[in-house]
Amino acid sequence: MSVPVRVRFAPSPTGMLHIGGVRSALFNWIWARHTSGVFILRIEDTDRARYVPDAVDQITASLDWLGLTPDEGPIQGGNYGPYVQSERLELYRHYAEQLLASGALYPCWCTTERLDSLRQAAQKAGTAFAYDRHCLKHPQALTEPHVLRYKVPANPSVVAWDDEVRGKLEFKTADIDDFVALKSDGYPTYHLANVVDDHLMEISHVLRAEEWIPSTPKHLLLFAAFGWEAPHYAHLPQVLGSDKAKLSKRHSAKSALEYRDEGYLPDTIINFLAALGWNEGSGSTKEIYSRQELIQAFSLERIQKSPAVFESDRLDWLNGKYIRELPIDELLPILEPFWPKAAGAFDDAYRGEAFALIQERIKHLDELPDLTDFFFTDPDQKLVKATLPLDKVEQATATSWLQSAIDIIEKSTVGFEAAALEKLFRDDYLTTIAVEKPGPVFMVLRVAITGKTATPGLFETMAVLGQKTVVKRLQNAIFVLK
RNA sequence: GGUCCCAUCGUCUAGCGGUUAGGACGCUGGAUUCUCAUUCCAGUAACCGGGGUUCGAUUCCCCGUGGGACUACCA
Numbered sequence: 001m002s003v004p005v006r007v008r009f010a011p012s013p014t015g016m017l018h019i020g021g022v023r024s025a026l027f028n029w030i031w032a033r034h035t036s037g038v039f040i041l042r043i044e045d046t047d048r049a050r051y052v053p054d055a056v057d058q059i060t061a062s063l064d065w066l067g068l069t070p071d072e073g074p075i076q077g078g079n080y081g082p083y084v085q086s087e088r089l090e091l092y093r094h095y096a097e098q099l100l101a102s103g104a105l106y107p108c109w110c111t112t113e114r115l116d117s118l119r120q121a122a123q124k125a126g127t128a129f130a131y132d133r134h135c136l137k138h139p140q141a142l143t144e145p146h147v148l149r150y151k152v153p154a155n156p157s158v159v160a161w162d163d164e165v166r167g168k169l170e171f172k173t174a175d176i177d178d179f180v181a182l183k184s185d186g187y188p189t190y191h192l193a194n195v196v197d198d199h200l201m202e203i204s205h206v207l208r209a210e211e212w213i214p215s216t217p218k219h220l221l222l223f224a225a226f227g228w229e230a231p232h233y234a235h236l237p238q239v240l241g242s243d244k245a246k247l248s249k250r251h252s253a254k255s256a257l258e259y260r261d262e263g264y265l266p267d268t269i270i271n272f273l274a275a276l277g278w279n280e281g282s283g284s285t286k287e288i289y290s291r292q293e294l295i296q297a298f299s300l301e302r303i304q305k306s307p308a309v310f311e312s313d314r315l316d317w318l319n320g321k322y323i324r325e326l327p328i329d330e331l332l333p334i335l336e337p338f339w340p341k342a343a344g345a346f347d348d349a350y351r352g353e354a355f356a357l358i359q360e361r362i363k364h365l366d367e368l369p370d371l372t373d374f375f376f377t378d379p380d381q382k383l384v385k386a387t388l389p390l391d392k393v394e395q396a397t398a399t400s401w402l403q404s405a406i407d408i409i410e411k412s413t414v415g416f417e418a419a420a421l422e423k424l425f426r427d428d429y430l431t432t433i434a435v436e437k438p439g440p441v442f443m444v445l446r447v448a449i450t451g452k453t454a455t456p457g458l459f460e461t462m463a464v465l466g467q468k469t470v471v472k473r474l475q476n477a478i479f480v481l482k
Numbered sequence: 483g484g485u486c487c488c489a490u491c492g493u494c495u496a497g498c499g500g501u502u503a504g505g506a507c508g509c510u511g512g513a514u515u516c517u518c519a520u521u522c523c524a525g526u527a528a529c530c531g532g533g534g535u536u537c538g539a540u541u542c543c544c545c546g547u548g549g550g551a552c553u554a555c556c557a
Contacts, residue, residue, distance in 0.1 A: 119554095166487075175485055189556085190556070211550095212557090279494085280496095281496070282496085306489060309493060311507075439517080443516070456518080
């Protein structure tokens with residue numbers, strides 16, 4: 001590769017970074033890593049009306065959490081800064097003036113009312129809207145508020161490019177409107193800022209979502225007007241909501257940080273998103289990729305053309321799989337914010353033992369309290385009574401089973417660990433109470449000890465809780481049955 | 483309305499002219515089992531339609547249809 005790869009993720013700080021944005025960031029990041037190139041974060045905050053103050057922090061926090069840290073950006077700095085467009089206003093003005101002088105831009109004083117009626121007329125006529133260049137013929141004083149429009153040339157008659165994902169794409173110049181390049185408040189529009197910055201920052205590849213396809217010819221025209229070489233373009237397929245429409249806040253699209261707070265692992269998100277619109281192909285049935293594998297296998301040619309629906313069933317499965325495969329000591333620090341309050345009184349060794357028992361049962365970490373509460377607090381006795389299968393087992397029978405359990409535990413001389421307990425209960429205990437099928441009995445004990453009908457193995461759970469706690473809870477259960 | 487993009491199981495996808503159309507998630511059934519899960523088996527389910535091109539189309543071309551994006555002094 002002759003030209004060094006420089007790619008950018010260029011979000012506008014108008015809200016939370018949602019999963020579609022993360023996917024764009026990810027593909028840029030992977031491509032940069034794959035090519036040993038540079039991954040740049042550029043903040044496109046030229047719309048002061050929609051600006052959300054802490055959005056930049058959210059974006060930064062999201063990328064950090066996912067490990068998609070930029071090589072250059074507002075925080076990291078770099079030789080092509082500043083990386084926030086509102087700090088580059090002089091630059092855009094300078095280049096706008098250059099194009100004004102060359103006649104590529106012209107001032108326009110038209111009111112929104114006039115433009116609206118023009119649009120309606122175009123709609124009625126069944127044609128594409130294009131500004132009628134009224135102000136070109138009837139200029140007003142430059143001291144009056146105005147915008148600068150790009151004068152779309154008649155030649156070339158088509159603007160085309162070879163998209164890295166979609167192949168040849170072309171638009172008729174005649175269909176392109178004289179778009180605004182510089183707003184009346186002196187800020188550039190996306191089109192101008194984007195082109196100036198991509199040039200100045202020496203961006204080699206623009207990887208962005210397909211919604212940008214219709215504006216690409218405008219950008220190409222601008223590059224040509226400046227006499228600059230345009231970057232390569234790769235338009236990524238849309239990420240859709242379950243209603244098949246473009247993902248947005250309206251579709252309750254979650255932000256990256258929400259996934260963090262719900263207990264999804266960064267690797268889960270990365271792996272999942274990478275497979276949404278990209279695959280290795282050539283018959284590969286590989287489902288799980290590490291970051292390194294992703295970086296190695298990635299290529300622009302294998303990016304999908306068709307949009308992909310973001311479906312959370314698969315995400316949950318993947319997250320569960322990642323959680324199951326991580327060793328406990330790596331998990332413990334990640335688990336910290338998710339434990340139930342009562343876990344505060346217990347040390348990591350105990351928490352680790354508890355977690356080991358639910359590790360294969362948890363899909364996302366915010367389920368942790370629900371899955372582990374009984375390891376840290378005695379179950380509510382009313383709940384125990386309500387949960388005991390008293391419709392299937394006589395109350396007196398249940399009571400006697402519980403008492404026998406206490407007796408056999410207290411008489412036992414074997415250690416209070418899972419295997420020994422299982423042997424004790426399967427042999428001696430069942431014999432003592434003269435029961436053959438262990439199911440109902442073990443269920444009664446499970447509910448008495450945990451307050452739940454679905455838990456990890458009874459004896460593993462007992463072993464973690466310890467003899468004292470187990471006996472106490474069995475006694476509590478007997479008490480509440482009386 | 484105009485411009486543009488897209489089209490294989492419900493979903494993510496493999497396939498790059500000849501396949502019993504493969505994998506994964508989900509779902510269903512089974513095995514293991516003290517419940518729930520894990521794990522392991524098995525099953526369910528797709529080439530949008532019509533024309534071409536070709537000995538032969540899921541695959542190439544065209545037209546429809548469907549879905550989507552854009553159509554701002556938003557990005």
